[in-house]
Amino acid sequence: MNTDDRIRVLHLLPPSTGGMRTHVLTLLDHFDRRRFDISLAAPAAVQKSITEERLYGARFDALELAEVAEPLGLVYGSLHLSALLHRRRTHILHSHGIRAMLAAGLGGRTAPVRIATLHHPLSAGLSLAARHVVAYAYKTQTHCIATGQAIRNELLALGLPKERIAVISNGVAAHRPSAREVATALGEAGLPEGRPLAVIPSRYALNGGPELKEMVERLITASNCSIAFTGQAVDDPVLRDVREALPADRVFFCGYVRDLQAVLCGADVVALPAPGKATPLTALEAMACGVCVVTAPGGELAEVIADGVTGRVSPSNAAEPFAATVLSVLAARAEARRMGAAAREFVLEAFSADVMIRKLEALYIELLETTSGSTEGAAAQG
Numbered sequence: 001m002n003t004d005d006r007i008r009v010l011h012l013l014p015p016s017t018g019g020m021r022t023h024v025l026t027l028l029d030h031f032d033r034r035r036f037d038i039s040l041a042a043p044a045a046v047q048k049s050i051t052e053e054r055l056y057g058a059r060f061d062a063l064e065l066a067e068v069a070e071p072l073g074l075v076y077g078s079l080h081l082s083a084l085l086h087r088r089r090t091h092i093l094h095s096h097g098i099r100a101m102l103a104a105g106l107g108g109r110t111a112p113v114r115i116a117t118l119h120h121p122l123s124a125g126l127s128l129a130a131r132h133v134v135a136y137a138y139k140t141q142t143h144c145i146a147t148g149q150a151i152r153n154e155l156l157a158l159g160l161p162k163e164r165i166a167v168i169s170n171g172v173a174a175h176r177p178s179a180r181e182v183a184t185a186l187g188e189a190g191l192p193e194g195r196p197l198a199v200i201p202s203r204y205a206l207n208g209g210p211e212l213k214e215m216v217e218r219l220i221t222a223s224n225c226s227i228a229f230t231g232q233a234v235d236d237p238v239l240r241d242v243r244e245a246l247p248a249d250r251v252f253f254c255g256y257v258r259d260l261q262a263v264l265c266g267a268d269v270v271a272l273p274a275p276g277k278a279t280p281l282t283a284l285e286a287m288a289c290g291v292c293v294v295t296a297p298g299g300e301l302a303e304v305i306a307d308g309v310t311g312r313v314s315p316s317n318a319a320e321p322f323a324a325t326v327l328s329v330l331a332a333r334a335e336a337r338r339m340g341a342a343a344r345e346f347v348l349e350a351f352s353a354d355v356m357i358r359k360l361e362a363l364y365i366e367l368l369e370t371t372s373g374s375t376e377g378a379a380a381q382g
Helices: 019-030 044-048 071-088 100-107 130-139 149-157 181-190 214-224 238-246 261-264 281-288 301-303 319-331 334-352 354-374 377-382
Strands: 007-012 035-041 060-063 090-094 112-116 143-146 164-169 197-201 226-230 252-257 269-272 294-296
Touching: 007 019, 007 100, 007 301, 007 354, 019 035, 019 181, 019 261, 019 281, 035 226, 035 238, 035 281, 044 060, 044 071, 044 130, 044 319, 044 354, 060 143, 090 100, 090 354, 100 112, 100 130, 100 261, 112 226, 143 149, 143 238, 143 354, 149 164, 149 301, 214 319, 226 261, 238 281, 261 281, 269 281, 269 319, 281 294, 281 334, 319 334
Parallel strands: 007 035, 007 090, 035 060, 090 112, 112 143, 143 164, 197 226, 197 269, 226 252, 269 294
Antiparallel strands: none
């Protein structure tokens, strides 16, 4: 196929994307470049966190995306997006996250096909007015992708017809960071050597999980482990209270981590006290690294993990039983390695990046053919 005949896809990312950034980089690594010409648009700060090697030859365009509460900024970013789509002669605009999807709804009409992926359920604290705005923005898309049944149900509740929703689970790659990459990432995050490490992704430490302070106190009292909270949610008031109450030489608030996968690979256990309804990509990444994951009961992740085989499901999300489950993993290192190895084997089969990509590529072609008559015709019209 002539390079000019390839289907041109632009992925639109919001700032500080964390798991979404990992997801898109996995996409970039696995797309069939003979058929697809891939570009990435995101705020300039995102580009600084991605090396040229990890872009896998994809073009990057800096595009700032304002908060929903900043309508003028949102319109400004949408105008820039519209101009970018016209310049790139984009066939498919694929937005990730609510902020990117709102910009796509305003400025993405130039693209024949507009797809939005919802990676996380909507916040329970989202106002009714905000939910109406989000529902409208989703309805401007040609199709929506849910990464699990819980998110599909939420999209249906927003009023999207089931024919415009596809369920495509997140996929993880077989690649594991090297020992040198792991050591570098742990050093960049400011984590000490010589102690067992429990990583708690901060997004999944909130929203109804155990009393964090009590749980973490139990962990550092009953073991010599270090606790690392990662992700932007470390600025949440609940975590600020934990930070102020617990020793800074045992409990670390790392915030945004440039190479989260390498930090996860350096952990002895990854704990998600409040994983929510959907299956977090962070948990799948940890399992793909061969690290034992501990989760609370309820939600899709507790169904993904076979307790005692591919990880641990705490009997309760209360502080004491959840901490006891994490401590049992830290105390039985050989058993934890066995569960980690089984978890890696399981997710690489059940959540394969290759399977995810093939499903996504098939959806792209189906929607473009439906919209433009044929992929070749759409490319010629571009």
